[in-house]
Amino acid sequence: MLVVGGNDGSDGGMVVVEGMSTWQYHLNLQSPNTSQLRSRTLNPNQNMEKFSIATVFIASISLLLALTRSFSVENPTDRRILVLLDDLALKSSHSIFFTSLQARGFELDFKLSDDPKIALQRYGQHLYDGLILFSPTTERFGGSLDVAAILDFVDSGKDLIVAADASASDLIRNIAAECGVDFDEDPSAVVIDHGSYAVSETEGDHTLIAADDFIYSDVLLGSTKIEAPVLFKGIGHSVNPANSLVLKVLSASQSAYSANPKSKLSSPPSLSGSSISLVSVVQARNNARFVFSGSLDLFSNKFFKSPVQKAGSSNKYAKSGNEQFVTELSKWVFHERGHLKAVNVRHHRVGETDEPAIYRINDDLQYSVEIYEWSGSSWEPYVANDVQVQFYMMSPYVLKTMSTNKKGLFHASFKVPDVYGVFQFKVEYQRLGYTSLSLAKQIPVRPFRHNEYERFIPTAFPYYGASFSTMAAFLIFSFVYLYSK
Amino acid sequence: MGKSPTTKDDAQALFHSLRSAYSATPTNLKIIDLYVVFAVFIALIQVVYMAVVGSFPFNSFLSGVLSCVGTAVLAVCLRIQVNKENKEFKDLPPEHAFADFVLCNLVLHLVIMNFLG
Numbered sequence: 001m002l003v004v005g006g007n008d009g010s011d012g013g014m015v016v017v018e019g020m021s022t023w024q025y026h027l028n029l030q031s032p033n034t035s036q037l038r039s040r041t042l043n044p045n046q047n048m049e050k051f052s053i054a055t056v057f058i059a060s061i062s063l064l065l066a067l068t069r070s071f072s073v074e075n076p077t078d079r080r081i082l083v084l085l086d087d088l089a090l091k092s093s094h095s096i097f098f099t100s101l102q103a104r105g106f107e108l109d110f111k112l113s114d115d116p117k118i119a120l121q122r123y124g125q126h127l128y129d130g131l132i133l134f135s136p137t138t139e140r141f142g143g144s145l146d147v148a149a150i151l152d153f154v155d156s157g158k159d160l161i162v163a164a165d166a167s168a169s170d171l172i173r174n175i176a177a178e179c180g181v182d183f184d185e186d187p188s189a190v191v192i193d194h195g196s197y198a199v200s201e202t203e204g205d206h207t208l209i210a211a212d213d214f215i216y217s218d219v220l221l222g223s224t225k226i227e228a229p230v231l232f233k234g235i236g237h238s239v240n241p242a243n244s245l246v247l248k249v250l251s252a253s254q255s256a257y258s259a260n261p262k263s264k265l266s267s268p269p270s271l272s273g274s275s276i277s278l279v280s281v282v283q284a285r286n287n288a289r290f291v292f293s294g295s296l297d298l299f300s301n302k303f304f305k306s307p308v309q310k311a312g313s314s315n316k317y318a319k320s321g322n323e324q325f326v327t328e329l330s331k332w333v334f335h336e337r338g339h340l341k342a343v344n345v346r347h348h349r350v351g352e353t354d355e356p357a358i359y360r361i362n363d364d365l366q367y368s369v370e371i372y373e374w375s376g377s378s379w380e381p382y383v384a385n386d387v388q389v390q391f392y393m394m395s396p397y398v399l400k401t402m403s404t405n406k407k408g409l410f411h412a413s414f415k416v417p418d419v420y421g422v423f424q425f426k427v428e429y430q431r432l433g434y435t436s437l438s439l440a441k442q443i444p445v446r447p448f449r450h451n452e453y454e455r456f457i458p459t460a461f462p463y464y465g466a467s468f469s470t471m472a473a474f475l476i477f478s479f480v481y482l483y484s485k
Numbered sequence: 486m487g488k489s490p491t492t493k494d495d496a497q498a499l500f501h502s503l504r505s506a507y508s509a510t511p512t513n514l515k516i517i518d519l520y521v522v523f524a525v526f527i528a529l530i531q532v533v534y535m536a537v538v539g540s541f542p543f544n545s546f547l548s549g550v551l552s553c554v555g556t557a558v559l560a561v562c563l564r565i566q567v568n569k570e571n572k573e574f575k576d577l578p579p580e581h582a583f584a585d586f587v588l589c590n591l592v593l594h595l596v597i598m599n600f601l602g
Contacts (some may be wrong), residue, residue, distance in 0.1 A: 460542040460602070462534050463549030466527050467597050470552040474590050477520045477560075481513055481583070 076341075076374050078129035078159060078334040081106050082120070084113040084145075086135035090296075094134070097299045097326060106130075106334065118143030120153050129158055130334055136165035136172055136296055147174050154179070154288045159333050163296040165234050166190045176237065180246045181280050181292045183237040184271050188260040191236040191276060191294065195255030198231055199309040205261045208233045210310040211278055212321070213251040219338040219433030220249060220281065222328035228317035229310050230325050231303045234295030236276035245284060247432065248277035249291075249329065281333065287435040289333045299326055336376040338433045344370045345441055347425060350413060359445045360452070361418050367425055368411035369402075369439065381408030390426040391417070420447045517564040521557050528553035548600040555593040559586055 081101070085091065091098065091110055102108055109128070111118055113135035120126060131153060140146075154160055164172050164183060173183045190207050197206040210229035214221055230250060236258045239246040257272035259265055279298070282290040297303050299322075308320040331337045348355050350364040359365060367389050372379040387410050391398035397417040402410035422444045429437040456464070531549045540546055566574045566582035574582070 457542045457545065457602070459538060460545035463531060463542070463545040464601060466531050466549040467552045467594075467601055469527060470524060470556045470597075471594050473520065473523055474556060474594070477516070478583075478587065481516050484512060484516065 076335045076339045077105075077376060079105075079107060080128045081108050081130040081132060081334070082118075082128040083108050083110045083132040084118070084135045084138075084141070085110060086113045086138050088112065090134055093301055094299050096301045096304050096323065097330075100327060101330060104331075104336070108132075112142070113138040114140070114142040116142045118145050120145060120149055126153065126156060126158060130160070131158065132161045133172065133175070134163050134296055134299070136163065136168045139169045139171055141171070147171065147178065150175055151178055154284065154290065155286065157286045157288045159288055159335065160290040161293075161330070161333060162290065163293045163299060164237075165294075165296045168235060176292050179282050179290055179292070180243050181237050181239055181277075181282070183235055183294065184258045186258070186260065186270075188262075189236075189258045189269070189271075190234060190261060191232070191252055191256055191258050191278065192261055193253060193256035195312065196229075196253040197311050198229075199311050207261055209252070209256065209278075210308050210320075211250050211252060212310070213253060213274060214325075215247055215249045215251075217247075217433050219431075220247070220329065220332050221325065222331070222337075224324070226321040226324050226328075228319060228321035229308055230298065230321045231306065231308055232278050232295045233297050234278075234293075236271055236278060236294050237280065237292065238271055238275055239277055239280055246280055246282045248279075249281050250277070250279040250325070252276040252278055279329070281329070283433070283435070285436065287339075289335065291329055291333045298322055331376070332433065335374065337374075338435065339374040340371055340382055340429075340435050340437055341374070341379070342369050342371045342427065342429075342437045342439055344368075345425070345439060347441070347443070357444075359416050359443060361416055361420055361445060361447055363416045364413065365416060366411060366413040367402075368409055369427060370408045371410060371437070372408050373434075381406065384431075386431075387427065387429055390428070391423050392426045393419070393421050393423045396426070397423070416445055420445050511569075514564055514568060517560050517567075521560045521564075524553045524557040524560065528557070542602060544600055544602050548597050548602070551600070552593065552597040555597075556590065559589050559593065562586070562589075 083098070088110075098108055113133075118141060120128060120131070131150065135141075150160070160179075162172060162176060164176070166188075168183060168187075176183055191209060192206050193209040194206050196210055197204065198208045198210040200208065209232050211232050212226075212229040214226060232250070236252060236256070239248060251274045254273050256274075256276050257269040258276055259269045278295070279291065279293045282292070284290075293299070303320060304323040304326075306320055307316060307318050309316045345367075346355065346369075347365055347367045349359070350366055369387075369389075371382040371384075371387065373382040374380075383404060383406055385401070385404070387402045387404075389400055389402055389412050390396035391414070397419060398414050400412040400414050402412040404410045422442060425439070425441045425443065427437055427439040528550050531546065531553070535546050563582055563586040565571060566577055566585075567579040568574070
């Protein structure tokens with residue numbers, strides 16, 4: 001255990017390294033005076049040299065240690081998350097959400113959105129695995145962060161939660177538009193619902209709505225049904241129905257519309273009905289996951305704790321469904337659930353064990369792959385009955401559903417088709433909420449060798465018989481002809 | 486019937502004259518004729534079989550039919566050469582003709598075996 005402590009009594013900044021835990025890599029933010037190597041035998045001059053060497057050494061080790069604790073293939077759950085707020089009061093007004101994330105093991109790094117020291121990357125490596133943008137009013141981020149930097153961040157597979165609000169800036173709207181989510185263009189429009197607003201003591205203009213139109217998915221929202229409606233107050237967005245990567249997790253009801261509550265409607269609103277999405281998720285092709293919410297208050301303590309009653313229904317719930325909804329979604333977006341990996345692709349002829357380099361037409365072969373699902377702490381076998389393997393050359397010649405032994409092994413056996421060429425074993429698995437699996441393994445297939453055909457063709461037996469019988473007839477004839485009188 | 490000669494009477498008369506003329510041929514020629522009829526019969530069987538099941542191993546079909554046709558042709562050649570009534574081959578010894586016949590049949594059956602597959 002290496003202890004680096006301040007020698008002077010004024011501000012003893014102790015930085016302790018104990019194996020792999022509780023390491024703060026903001027070493028560079030601390031003043032160098034407080035980190036001095038404690039030594040009793042060296043005199044002060046040698047102390048200064050030792051100090052500079054030690055600082056460089058510790059800085060490099062800290063960077064390496066910080067990087068090893070990031071998202072890795074073996075442990076896909078995110079670890080370090082950057083939270084950008086435009087008002088530090090959000091830390092306390094949304095404290096239930098943040099403490100629940102920290103209790104699940106995430107390291108949250110809170111920064112103001114215009115903090116000039118914000119950096120997502122250093123030396124080409126990403127410093128965080130996830131980004132939470134709770135800064136709807138920010139026009140410009142501090143530091144080197146802009147729309148391009150955020151898109152680069154998600155293109156490398158990292159996750160994102162973005163919460164907008166009635167005062168959402170163009171920056172947030174642009175980020176959302178790049179990811180496939182289109183907020184209402186009218187900057188003063190909010191979602192109003194006169195049919196399913198949340199009943200409250202004050203009259204209200206029906207902008208606080210109680211939504212319960214959830215997407216039907218156990219992976220996204222957990223296996224327990226969310227009973228109470230979710231309180232929402234903010235702007236709505238629409239998603240392109242042709243986009244298969246974006247899903248509407250919480251849609252508005254049929255009577256909702258997006259308009260300015262303070263002014264009269266001059267024309268029918270552009271967004272209305274259940275095509276308004278209140279919370280959407282996107283799973284990109286590189287398996288980065290995003291959550292876009294039109295309401296920052298959805299995550300707040302006030303909404304978590306408040307009772308809810310939907311207008312027109314007599315059910316009163318003592319607690320809204322916000323906390324359960326937000327917790328389950330955060331489990332999904334930070335890869336604690338629904339993350340699959342496929343390993344150990346094997347194929348061989350029936351009866352053999354090693355993988356041949358080439359197959360022959362009409363061979364019988366077996367293909368197997370192991371698929372595991374991340375449970376948040378360990379890899380569990382994935383159980384499903386719809387994983388298919390294709391034997392593909394320009395089009396699938398064989399498409400077979402694989403059977404599983406419930407321990408994660410999926411296997412299928414089939415006959416190689418009567419076509420030769422270079423084929424691929426392809427597994428393309430895309431299911432709602434799960435990471436997409438796309439495996440391809442190339443294998444050539446050759447025709448018969450000249451000695452692999454059947455020796456005697458049964459259909460030709462009469463011809464064989466005829467030829468031999470003419471030979472026999474010739475012999476008999478020559479004897480009869482020569483020795484008859 | 487004693488009326489004008491009908492076709493049926495003509496055919497019967499023709500048939501009788503053929504039979505009586507044929508019975509005058511020498512025995513060795515009759516043996517050759519039997520051999521030819523056998524070969525043609527085998528060829529017909531093969532053609533009917535191919536018409537029924539299709540010509541899948543076509544080379545085998547050709548080989549079988551060729552063996553029959555070849556033996557028939559060679560037998561007919563032998564018959565021509567040993568027929569004493571044939572003025573053209575008067576000076577050819579029948580043993581010579583038979584030896585040619587045997588050699589040609591050997592070549593024929595070699596080809597057949599090769600092409601049979």
